[in-house]
Amino acid sequence: MSYLKPKFRHPHLPKNELGYTKTEYEGSLSTLCAGCGHDSISAAIVQACFEMNIAPHQVAKMSGIGCSSKTPTYFLGNSHGFNSVHGRMPSVATGASMANKKLKYFGVSGDGDSASIGMGQFAHVIRRNLNMVYIVMNNGCYGLTKGQDSATADEGSKNKTGHINPFQAIDLASLAIELGATFVAQSFSGDKHQLIPLIKAAMEHNGFAFINVISPCVTFNNNVGSTKSYDYVREHIAATSTVDFVPTHDEITTTYSEGEIKDIAMHDGSIIRLKKLTNDWDPENRLSAASAMQNARANGEILTGLLYINEKAANLHQTFKTTDIPLNRLTEKELCPGSATLSELMKDLQ
Amino acid sequence: MVKTNDFVIRFANVNGTGSASANFLFAKAVFRMGIHISAKNIFPSNIQGLPTWYEVRVNDKGYVGRRAGIDFMVAVNPQSFEQDTKDVEPGGYFLYDSTRKLYDHQKRPDIHYIGIPLMEMCNNEYTDPRQRQLFKNIIYVGALAELLGIEFNVLEDLLSEQFAGKEKLIPLNVRALQMGVNFIKENHPSPIDLRLERRDNTKGKIIIDGNAACGLGAIYGGATVAAWYPITPSTSVAQAFESYAEQLRIDENGKHLYAVVQAEDELAAMGMVIGAGWNGARAFTATSGPGVSLMNEFIGLSYFAEIPAVLIDVQRTGPSTGMPTRTQQSDLMEVAYASHGDTKHPVLLPANPKECFEMTAECLDLADELQTLVVLLTDLDLGMNDHVSDAFEWDDNRKYKRGKVLSADDLDNLKERWGRYLDVDGDGIPYRTIPGTHPSKGSYFTRGTSRNEYAAYTEDGNEYKKNMDRLLVKWETIKNKVPGPEFIPAEEPTSMGMIFFGTTTYSAEEAMDQLREEGRAMDAMRLKAFPFNKDVQQFMESHEVVFVIEQNRDAQMRSLIMNELNINPAKLVSVLNYDGMPITAAGILEQIEQHIQKIAIA
Numbered sequence: 001m002s003y004l005k006p007k008f009r010h011p012h013l014p015k016n017e018l019g020y021t022k023t024e025y026e027g028s029l030s031t032l033c034a035g036c037g038h039d040s041i042s043a044a045i046v047q048a049c050f051e052m053n054i055a056p057h058q059v060a061k062m063s064g065i066g067c068s069s070k071t072p073t074y075f076l077g078n079s080h081g082f083n084s085v086h087g088r089m090p091s092v093a094t095g096a097s098m099a100n101k102k103l104k105y106f107g108v109s110g111d112g113d114s115a116s117i118g119m120g121q122f123a124h125v126i127r128r129n130l131n132m133v134y135i136v137m138n139n140g141c142y143g144l145t146k147g148q149d150s151a152t153a154d155e156g157s158k159n160k161t162g163h164i165n166p167f168q169a170i171d172l173a174s175l176a177i178e179l180g181a182t183f184v185a186q187s188f189s190g191d192k193h194q195l196i197p198l199i200k201a202a203m204e205h206n207g208f209a210f211i212n213v214i215s216p217c218v219t220f221n222n223n224v225g226s227t228k229s230y231d232y233v234r235e236h237i238a239a240t241s242t243v244d245f246v247p248t249h250d251e252i253t254t255t256y257s258e259g260e261i262k263d264i265a266m267h268d269g270s271i272i273r274l275k276k277l278t279n280d281w282d283p284e285n286r287l288s289a290a291s292a293m294q295n296a297r298a299n300g301e302i303l304t305g306l307l308y309i310n311e312k313a314a315n316l317h318q319t320f321k322t323t324d325i326p327l328n329r330l331t332e333k334e335l336c337p338g339s340a341t342l343s344e345l346m347k348d349l350q
Numbered sequence: 351m352v353k354t355n356d357f358v359i360r361f362a363n364v365n366g367t368g369s370a371s372a373n374f375l376f377a378k379a380v381f382r383m384g385i386h387i388s389a390k391n392i393f394p395s396n397i398q399g400l401p402t403w404y405e406v407r408v409n410d411k412g413y414v415g416r417r418a419g420i421d422f423m424v425a426v427n428p429q430s431f432e433q434d435t436k437d438v439e440p441g442g443y444f445l446y447d448s449t450r451k452l453y454d455h456q457k458r459p460d461i462h463y464i465g466i467p468l469m470e471m472c473n474n475e476y477t478d479p480r481q482r483q484l485f486k487n488i489i490y491v492g493a494l495a496e497l498l499g500i501e502f503n504v505l506e507d508l509l510s511e512q513f514a515g516k517e518k519l520i521p522l523n524v525r526a527l528q529m530g531v532n533f534i535k536e537n538h539p540s541p542i543d544l545r546l547e548r549r550d551n552t553k554g555k556i557i558i559d560g561n562a563a564c565g566l567g568a569i570y571g572g573a574t575v576a577a578w579y580p581i582t583p584s585t586s587v588a589q590a591f592e593s594y595a596e597q598l599r600i601d602e603n604g605k606h607l608y609a610v611v612q613a614e615d616e617l618a619a620m621g622m623v624i625g626a627g628w629n630g631a632r633a634f635t636a637t638s639g640p641g642v643s644l645m646n647e648f649i650g651l652s653y654f655a656e657i658p659a660v661l662i663d664v665q666r667t668g669p670s671t672g673m674p675t676r677t678q679q680s681d682l683m684e685v686a687y688a689s690h691g692d693t694k695h696p697v698l699l700p701a702n703p704k705e706c707f708e709m710t711a712e713c714l715d716l717a718d719e720l721q722t723l724v725v726l727l728t729d730l731d732l733g734m735n736d737h738v739s740d741a742f743e744w745d746d747n748r749k750y751k752r753g754k755v756l757s758a759d760d761l762d763n764l765k766e767r768w769g770r771y772l773d774v775d776g777d778g779i780p781y782r783t784i785p786g787t788h789p790s791k792g793s794y795f796t797r798g799t800s801r802n803e804y805a806a807y808t809e810d811g812n813e814y815k816k817n818m819d820r821l822l823v824k825w826e827t828i829k830n831k832v833p834g835p836e837f838i839p840a841e842e843p844t845s846m847g848m849i850f851f852g853t854t855t856y857s858a859e860e861a862m863d864q865l866r867e868e869g870r871a872m873d874a875m876r877l878k879a880f881p882f883n884k885d886v887q888q889f890m891e892s893h894e895v896v897f898v899i900e901q902n903r904d905a906q907m908r909s910l911i912m913n914e915l916n917i918n919p920a921k922l923v924s925v926l927n928y929d930g931m932p933i934t935a936a937g938i939l940e941q942i943e944q945h946i947q948k949i950a951i952a
Contacts (some may be wrong), residue, residue, distance in 0.1 A: 034499050057793060060629070060785045073795055078786035082628060083797040085619070085647050091618035095625025095633060097577045098609040103786050121621070124614040133863070323605035327574035328630035328784065333606055335572040337598045339744045346741040349556035
């Protein structure tokens with residue numbers, strides 16, 4: 001890109017509780033195509049982090065390779081970021097998290113990165129319930145290599161060149177539920193009213209929070225016949241519920257009639273308030289969530305919103321019983337057993 | 351002729367029958383009598399039912415390399431009976447289970463047979479089938495004690511230590527030993543030509559395998575994150591780390607000061623190490639050749655994005671799946687230049703368990719100081735066999751060298767603009783920041799793509815080249831940071847030299863002694879690391895012929911020396927061993943002799 005993002009800011013921009021303006025959560029100017037769904041997701045992440053009063057330096061942005069994996073440059077410019085290798089972000093995030101349990105880990109991946117080359121690591125990071133947010137910006141194609149079908153492209157979907165995909169799609173959200181993910185949501189890059197509260201809830205979740213966001217590729221997969229185009233997604237979207245995220249300290253002011261509302265308490269005391277739109281679905285019941293997904297798919301619908309949540313499962317640090325001080329802050333004083341202990345160990349080997 | 355404290359005994363067993371602990375009891379008893387030993391486990395890639403051998407070399411001079419030829423065979427595995435018969439040296443001894451009679455045509459006339467009806471004795475004594483199997487092993491240890499002269503109380507002490515907490519088992523085992531002793535007293539009373547005599551050569555020494563030493567070295571070196579995937583022969587490194595951590599790294603509240611992740615594959619294991627290293631924790635993985643192959647992409651990321659990481663490669667026989675339970679030094683090239691593009695990595699080369707301990711800790715320091723992957727290259731022989739070693743030591747004043755990491759104060763006090771890849775000190779090593787350090791300074795984007803000195807993405811060829819050239823400056827710094835070679839000069843000046851590293855050392859030193867005794871001493875150099883410093887260059891330049899002794903087919907160390915030091919290949923003569931068994935002094939001498947004769951004829 002040959003131009004720079006303007007640095008001018010209105011002097012009276014609103015600040016959050018930490019004294020940061022929204023600008024301080026932004027990143028560099030996006031180099032993605034104009035109208036790319038991914039940019040809307042980046043904007044939603046900025047908004048969510050600003051409103052959640054998250055200190056930018058307490059977030060680590062992790063990604064793999066691909067258009068989606070480039071986006072961490074375009075949000076949270078004051079956070080460290082790591083654009084690792086294709087499909088292997090989950091392992092890098094796992095190691096990073098082991099080193100410092102106090103940071104928030106924000107993973108961004110794509111459908112190629114997670115559903116193909118990185119399928120193994122995607123499955124195993126879920127299995128370990130690593131404490132992180134994991135967003136897949138899902139456009140059903142390989143944008144950066146010019147539009148080849150990906151493993152999430154729907155069977156029968158037509159891409160820009162007219163090619164019709166003959167293979168079944170991998171449904172990442174259903175798969176995540178099947179693999180035991182403890183927070184699974186699905187959304188659409190064009191629906192920030194749904195996406196922002198979902199991101200907030202994901203960031204407060206204790207464990208692995210997965211959000212599959214349908215994010216149309218305007219250049220290679222926004223044509224008639226594609227099931228990941230803006231028009232198609234808008235026409236086929238079905239929401240489980242409306243989602244409100246209520247942080248711990250906010251008073252709940254909205255009122256709904258009884259039976260309509262479901263409040264889910266999170267580990268830190270904050271609440272996810274759902275106004276259910278779908279019957280026979282309980283987001284705290286894995287079986288029910290899986291069956292709601294299957295039903296929607298059978299009806300040709302894309303089910304969005306919070307799909308499944310389990311706040312009770314132990315995250316990886318809890319499983320490992322790691323000390324409260326981040327491992328990267330421990331010094332020889334805590335870590336090295338010293339020469340006297342070594343002499344004792346040597347005696348046992350004599 | 352009586353051989354005192356100088357012979358090789360081999361135990362031929364079936365794996366999964368409990369023979370390993372009985373055989374180790376034998377080896378440790380000899381060690382406790384102050385005698386030098388080396389033990390080698392020659393085992394199948396299998397859990398139960400296949401032939402497995404355990405070999406102990408006893409030697410007063412302290413030669414602990416492998417020696418070919420078996421002086422005493424304990425043949426308790428009918429499957430390998432024929433082969434075991436062939437392997438005994440003329441005049442040697444062959445102990446077998448005489449419950450089944452051995453016919454004359456099965457016997458060699460030139461070796462001595464000692465029959466013990468092990469199965470019959472066990473069947474008479476025990477009713478439990480597992481006991482019948484286990485005590486068979488203990489009975490033959492008792493028989494060996496009587497035949498060779500192991501002090502009985504040494505064995506008793508060892509059993510008491512082994513079964514501390516399970517005291518009921520001690521008298522049962524002592525009784526089995528006694529059965530073996532008594533049988534020999536009654537049936538083979540005349541002494542044999544192999545004897546053990548108490549010495550004072552192992553005082554203060556320990557017996558440990560290299561993998562356990564690496565695990566302990568990682569504890570002392572401050573590793574907090576280990577990520578690994580099971581693969582022979584490296585598995586016990588991570589297991590040793592975890593078991594020492596359970597002992598030494600759990601605080602009073604039961605909280606763990608470590609995390610061990612068994613990854614889904616080696617790719618993920620290396621990814622985790624890199625993630626942890628990026629985030630400021632000391633991390634390592636342990637694997638073998640096939641695992642390193644899988645890690646190649648990540649290794650390039652560590653090199654290019656400059657992230658500390660430690661890789662312990664316990665080499666096995668390649669290529670492909672190769673011989674997973676046999677030893678080799680054939681990953682040298684692979685680790686030295688791992689990954690695509692222009693890459694190279696420091697490699698440390700331990701030769702004994704003490705160095706495994708020290709160098710693992712040193713690798714953790716070096717990775718932080720150099721901000722790159724550091725490899726500890728060991729092998730199955732060192733990693734999985736029990737070695738007599740000097741006891742490990744640790745200086746309590748030692749501080750971990752964490753390298754150029756900027757704190758929040760450092761960032762506040764910086765006068766100039768900080769650049770993640772800016773060479774401020776001229777040593778090619780830039781300053782880094784750890785995520786979460788400062789609210790508004792020092793954040794940057796880490797990537798495997800090209801970037802400028804300030805970590806911003808760039809496709810500018812000049813910026814790319816400047817960075818690649820800085821990495822070469824860093825490489826020069828590395829040469830003086832890694833351990834230098836050990837120079838062992840001959841007493842008289844000589845134009846011939848030999849060079850070796852890792853587990854080749856034991857046999858090379860034995861060969862060196864023999865050449866000296868024959869009046870043909872040559873200078874020697876033991877390499878402890880790659881890249882080579884100027885001492886190695888000088889050694890190469892100051893000799894007309896240098897024998898490069900190593901355990902692989904393609905003379906990989908020779909290639910590295912030629913490549914890195916620009917040495918005339920004609921003067922580098924390969925001495926190789928690559929059958930999967932540890933190299934022997936006799937093998938080295940034979941190849942050196944052949945070359946010397948060739949020169950003489952020419």
